Amino acid sequence: MQIYLPIAELPVNIFLLLGMGLAVGFISGMFGIGGGFLMTPLLIFIGVLPSVAVASVAPHIAASSASSAISYWRRNAIDVPLAMMLLVGGTVGTASGVWLFTLLRSADQLDLIIALSYLILLSAVGGLMVTEAVRAIVRSYQGHPVVLRRPGSHTWIHGLPFKIRFKRSKIYVSAIPVLGIGFIIGFLGALMGIGGGFLLVPMLIYFLRVPTATVIGTSTALTLVTMAAATVMHAAANHLVDAMLALILMVGGVIGAQFGARAGQSMKAERLRLLLGMLVLGVGVRFALELLVQPGQLFSIRVIGGGA
């Protein structure tokens, strides 16, 4: 059944969209991430303009992180003061991301920057994740126990001033890296249409030593608010949010996430990390091919406004 998307101005098969929502939702439930880094490229691939894809994925991620944030809230797994602090940086970051997005769009360079950002970010993060996971798997085969870096091994980050104590997470860190991490996630999220969960969780663990008990819940809470804010800002500044598209995606997404979460529980953590790393790397490579291989279609048309 074809459905006409009013903002993307494109007819698409509703079952294709639902299926994409389900598949990405499954993966996001499995790995505890938002899945924006998969959904945005998929939308671009089926012909949605990159700008519309980035803006419309924001409400989709907001919906899926809302449902998981609520269940983490029930389990008291969200460090509220830490989430608030991250949010201060996150909101500023989102606003800057939307501002740069608008600027690049008017300079006609948005599509290129989106593709380049995906290429660089996903290849780097995916590469790191894969090597880390492979190392962990090899170690566990050799019989060594999997050693996670213990909290307490201080880095330069812990030497920064303006320290705050977060009781729920039992950490005592400077406000500067907290705000900085929030800013980066908000900024990249608004610019690239990603929730940033796959970046935020490792950052919180490695830089702030947030314990496993609160890290995913807190990260989900931040994603929820930055993506909701990105939705409003993209709609107000660029009029590019397709509510119809977002609604279909989020319905598929929240259902898929339930099944994904169950599948994820039966897998070993380092295997999950390897799979996720390969997925991230795969999307990065896909963008690399797009930029490096001579495209079949050299010419493209863009409508810049009503003539009469």
Place this chain on the structure above:
Amino acid sequence: MKRIAVALLSCALLAVTNAPASAERLVTSLSTHQVLVSSNFTGTEVVLFGSIEHDGAPVRRRGGYSLVVTVVGPREDMVVRRKARVFGIWTNAQSQTFLKAPSYLAVLSNRPLDQIAPPETLRRLDVGMNIVPLPQLAAGIRSSDETFRDELIRLRKQKHLYVEDANGVTFLTPDLFRANIRLPAEAPVGSYEVEVRLFAENTSLARETSALEVVKVGVEQFLATAARDHGFLYGLATALLALLTGWLASIIFRRD
């Protein structure tokens, strides 16, 4: 002086040869004047019927009648961009701007255009792909390089937004004809101009125009207008919708 006289004379001559042109008139009708785009819109077909009316006794035309039906969608400013390799990366490099290019263009006829009238005549009358403007280099200056223009036409044809069909008009009787105007799903909303031109013996004998409206209806229209006119509220509503969906899902799938 002599040149002007020659010009005047040829004008007069033209007028004389065109004199019998008033002998034919066109009467046309569209199957609908309004195409509604709703969520299940996958394109549609509008049928144009028409007949050639004669004032007085029908004139025998050498080679018979030819018809060209031109449908022009709302005009838009378009940029055609060419990718090139910059520092090893394929990116949009050169571009040309086309002001007021038709967003949709169908040229339907009952035989190839080059058999209907000489190219100069077609160009002067703006018949066929001649409607697509030349690219704008700077204010008022137009380029004569047609590479980008050809690509514009080719890309639009691929999406069935530009159509050229030399068998698009069928004669049911010598004086009665029909043409099927196919509007693809991507057909932009707005008003479409339909022009029917009658040719015989390399000249245009009669012309008739009508209009066609493509409008969005229902939820699409509501969403498109809301997004454009009330961006902030629209965004707020979409964000709330997202929270609601997430909340509902957490209730439906609650496991603890």
